[in-house]
Amino acid sequence: MPPEALPRHVAVIMDGNGRWAQARGVPVVQGHREGGEAVQRCVRAAIEHGITYLTLYAFSSENWRRSGEEISDLTGLMQFYLRHRLKELDEQGVRLRIIGEPERFGASFCRELRRAEEKTRGNTRLVLSLALSYGSRAEIAGSARILAERVRAGTLAPQDIDEDMFASALQTHDVPDPDLVMRTSGESRLSNFLLWQSAYAELIFLDVLWPDFSEKDFAEAIQRYMRRQRRFGGRPE
Template sequence: MIAKAARTEARPDSPGNIGVPRHVAIIMDGNGRWAKARGLPRVAGHRQGAESVRKVIRAAGEAGIECLTLYAFSSENWRRPETEINDLMGLLRFYLGSELDALHREGIRLRIIGDLSAFKPDIAQMVERAVARTAENTRMTLVIALNYGSRNEIVQAARTLAGRVASGEIAPDVIDEAAVNAALDTSDLPPLDLVIRTSGERRLSNFLLWQAAYAELLFVDTLWPDFDGNALRAALVDFAGRERRFGGL
C-alpha cells in the first residue's frame, strides 16, 4: 500500500514532486473488448467492470486519495444500441442499491457530475438519495460522471456567467479563470492531478477538459475489467515519479 503523502494543490505556484495525488480521474474503457475477447455479451464486460470499480475505490481510499472521479456514462453514450443502454441502466440501479451501504460505511461521499434529467425518474431519485445519504462523509469523495460531457459543462458555465453579466450582478471584466472554475460542476472538488485511461486509447473523449489543463495523463493498455487495486497503485507510483512544473522551470 502506498503511504499517504502531504497534500499539495495542483496549481502553477506549487511545482515539484507531489507524491499521492489529491484528485484522480479515470476513463474506464475496454468493457466491450474484454467481453468480445471471451466470446461474451457486452453486458458481461460491464458487469466485470463494476467489480473493478469496487477494487479501485477500495485501493484509492487506502492510498489516501481525496477525490476519485469515474467516467461512467458520457453524453455521447446515448448513441449506443438501446439494449446496451438498458443493460447499463440496470447495472446502475443494481450498483446504487447494493453498494450504497458499503460506501456510507467506509465514509465515502458520493457526488454526481452531469445532467441527470435525461435518466428515468427512478434512477435520478436513487442517485439523489445516495448523494444525500453520504453528504456528510469525509474520508474520500467518489464522483460519478453520468450523462456528462465537458464541452457542455463549459457551455453551461459560460451561460451562467453571461446571465450574471446580463443581470448586472457582475461586470464582464471580472470574469477570470477562477470565475469560470467556480461555475463548473467540479467547483467544490480538489484540483485534478491525474487522469488515467484504460484500454490503450489515448484521448480524453470530452472528459474534464478544463480541469485537465495541468493534470498528468496516464494511458495504460489494460482493459478496464482487468484494472484493479494493484494497477491503481502502479499508476500512483508513476505519478509520484513525475515532476510537475506548470509551465515554469
C-alpha cells in the same frame, strides 16, 4: 508514501468493457458487470492509498449513441450497484457526488442518485464523483451560460470574469482539479472528460481493459505519477 507526494484527486476514464466481452465471446452486459466489480476495486485502492477525491467517467454524453438494449442494461446495472453497494460505500466513509446530466436517465433513477448523494453527504474519507451523461464541452458551455445570465441580470461585469470565476460555475466547483487522469484499454485521449480541469493533470494511459483493472494497476499508476516532476510552467529547481 509521503502524503504530500500523492495525488489529491485521481480521475479515471474507465474504458474497455465492450472489448473485454468481445474477446471472450460473451454479451457486452457481462463486460459491464465485470467493470462494476473493477469500480469496487478502484474505490478500495483509492482509500488504501489515501486519495481524497476520485472521479470516474461512468457514462459519457456520447454514449447515448449506443443501442437502446446496451443503454438499458447499463442503467439497470448502475441501479443495482446503487441499491446494493451504497451501504458499503457509506460504511467506508465515501461521499457520492454526481456530475453530468443524470436526469436523462429518467426521473426515478435520478431521484435514487440524489438520495444516495444526500445519504453520504457527511462522509469525508473519499469524495467519489460519478460522471453520468457527462460531456466536458457541455459543462463548459453551461458555465458560460451561468455567467452570461449574471451579466444580463446586471450582477456581474464582463471585465470581472476570470479563470477562477469561470471555474466556480462548473459542476466540479467544490472539488480540486485532478492531479492524475488515467485511462484504461490502451486508448490515448481524454474523450471530452474534464477538459478544463485537466489543464495541468498528469496523464497516464494503461493497456489493461477496465474489467481487468486491479489494485495493483492503481498502485503502479500512483508510482508513475510520483516519479514525475510537476512544474506547472516553471523551470525545474
